[in-house]
Structure formats: structure tokens, C-alpha cells
Amino acid sequence: MAGRERARMVAAGGDHKVTPAELFFDLVFVYAITQVTALMAAHPTPVRVLGAMTVLALLWWCWCCFAWLGNVVRADSGALFAVLVTVMTVVFVVSLAVPEVFADAPGGLPAPVVFVVSYGLVRVLHLVSYWVSSPGDTALRATLRRTALLSVAPPFVLLLMGCAYEGPARLLLWLGAVVVDYGGIYVTGSSGWRVNSPGHFSERHGLIVIIALGESIVAMGVGVADFPLTVAVIGACAAGLLLASGLWALYFRRFGEPAEHRLAALDGDERTRFARDVYTFLHLPLVAGVVLTALGMKKVLTQVADTGHYGLAEPLHGTVAWSLTGGVGLFLLGAAAIVLRSSGRRPTVLLVGGVCCLAAGPLVTLVPALAALALLAAGVMGLVVTHDRRARAATPG
DSSP states (O other): OHHHHHHSOOBOOTTOOOOHHHHHHHHHHHHHHHHHHHHHHHSOOHHHHHHHHHHHHHHHHHHHHHHHHHHHBOTTSHHHHHHHHHHHHHHHHHHHHGGGSSSOOSSSSOHHHHHHHHHHHHHHHHHHHHHHHOTTOHHHHHHHHHHIIIIIHHHHHHHHHHHTSOTHHHHHHHHHHHHHHHHHHHHHOSTTOOOSOHHHHHHHHHHHHHHHHHHHHHHHHHHTTTSOOOHHHHHHHHHHHHHHHHHHHHIIIIIHHHHHHHHHHOOHHHHHHHIIIIIIITHHHHHHHHHHHHHHHHHHHHHHHOTTTOOTTOOOOHHHHHHHHHHHHHHHHHHHHHHHHHHOOOOHHHHHHHHHHHHTHHHHTTSOHHHHHHHHHHHHHHHHHHHHHHHHHHSOO
8 A cells, every 4th residue: 555655646736846856857858958969060061950950849849748747746756756767768768869860870770760769658658647647637638639649649650751761851751740749739729738836837947948058068068178278268168158148147037037927827728828838839949049059159169179270260160150149049039939928028129139140140150259159148148138128117116
């Protein structure tokens, strides 16, 4: 009897907070995000970047599934913790396969098939865990059936089909799987899904943003590995940290908290729809933007440190030049969409900043890489100050 009690799933209340088990679960996604950056860095072409963003969207779905589940069932309970450890193992295998999903190396298991089968297993474990967690919830079980039929099975078939092809064909099939998957979740509606604790849900997504920002810092360290420490390297690291700090300040001091307050003010299906739109859908551009920026930051640090092949006047070139500013632009546009959905206000500063950053790629190729990073960091910090002033001016009293 005591063993069954420890193994059962325990419902989470309205005051539920993030548990150490969930922080432990997130560790594997640190590695997964690092692998996505490595996938782009190996061959930084537009097609490879698009492929990496497709992989990131699939990994994001794996993480989101259990962020939702952990909001209604305690992750530190026996049954769910066992599921989380199992999922961690599977996601780690997924991460190991990421570098070869579009260029499978000879020998060993076929990486694309390992990636897809493991991804499918994560989705099935999520659905089964949700099913077991609420035996008397007919609305949830009906939604789970629709999700399986619309958002899990068809994308999985497309992903498997993609494994049979190479190059653009695989990418197109996998992109189609992502579109069907995300569209299926939207079509199934909000009935049955629940957000018991707004504080927990918001905190979970804030933590994954921190993980992405942390990966950008790790990318800088990887970029200077095995090179001498110079004044220019220190300056580039300082600029990169300033840029990451600006993105952190935008999220945690400008729009993350208002979004949480709005989530808490809603209830029922309205709360679920808001959580889906702002956190499941619109946080993906934030994470993707940081990952793209990390690619540019890594290349900047490599060029600054590798004085044998690059001079300090050398600019970034090609796709990595766009990724440095384009990633920030994607982050800002995602932030603007969150502000608009949370408050109904049009965030002009974020919109203008995002569009300018997306269009700034050609300019990055005209200035030294270190200068481009420093100017971008200064621009983001200036945007933080400007957005803060506008927010205070818009606040009554």
C-alpha cells in the first residue's frame, strides 16, 4: 500500500512552484540546445540554419509537453519523476543524434531514424502520463485523443518519411511535420488542458529562457577554446555578456512579469488559450532568437581569438553575420507579440528594434566583428532603457 502511494501521481495546486525534479529535467535540454548551435556552426548556410530551427522546434515541443504536465501533476512524485528520468534519457539520445540528422555519418545507427523514433517516444510518454494523471477527466481524455490523431500521429509519419530522403526533401517533410504538429495543437482547442498554477507555468518558461541565454555564454567560451587570452578576447566576452544581459533584462523586467499577471487574472479555457499562445507558441521565437545570436557570438569570439587566421578588422560573413543581429531581431519580435497578446498595447519600440535587427545582416558584413557585437550590445541596452521609459510614461500616476 505504501509503495502504491509513493508511486501515484500527485495533483499540483494553485500555489505550486517549480520543483528540483523539473530543474534536473531541464539539464538535458541545456545539452540539446548546445547541439542545435553546433549543428548550425558546422555548416552555417541558410538551409542548415533552417534545418536547425526545425530541430529546435521539435525539441521545444518535447520540453513544452512536460512543462504543461508538471503544472497539473507534481514532478517530484514517484510516478512522474520516473517518467521524467525516462524522458531525459530519450531526449539525451535525441540530442546525440542532432549533429547528424541532415548528414548521417557512416557507421553506427542511422541518426535521423534514432532522432525521429526517440521524439515519437517522448510524445507518447507525455500523452500516456496525462491520461493516467486524470482518470475521471472526460474533457481532457477527449482532447488527448484528438491530440494523438491530429498533432502526434500525422507529424510522426512525415518525420519517418523524411528519414527516407536526404537534403531539401527531408527538410521540407520535417518542416511540414512541425507545421502540422503546431497547427494540430491549435485546432484541438483549449478544452481539457489546464493551468493550475500561473506562477509555476511562468517560472518554468522563464527558466528555459535563462537556459538559452546560458547556452549563448557557453558558445562564447567554446569559440575561444584553445586560443590565447587577449585584451580583444576579454572585450568581446564583455560585449557578449552585455548583450545577453540586455535580453535578460527585457524578458524579466519588461514583459515577462506582466504576462504572468495576465495569466493569473484569467481562468478556465481563456487561461489555457493565453498560456498556449504566449508561452507555448510565442516563447519559441525567444529561444530560437537566442540560439541564432549564440551562433553569431561564437563566430565573433573565434575570429577575435584566432589571430593567426583573422585580423581584428575582419567582419563576419554570410549566414553568421545575419544570425548575430537576426537572432536578436527574432527575440524582439517575439517579445513584441507577447506584449501585444498580454496587454493589447502596440510595442512600437520592440517592433522597430526587431525589424531593424532582422534587416541589419548586410551591415554586419561591413564592420569588424568585434565592433558589430559591441554596437549590437549597446543597441539592445539602449532599447531596454527606451522601452522602460515608455512603459513608465504609459503607466497612470
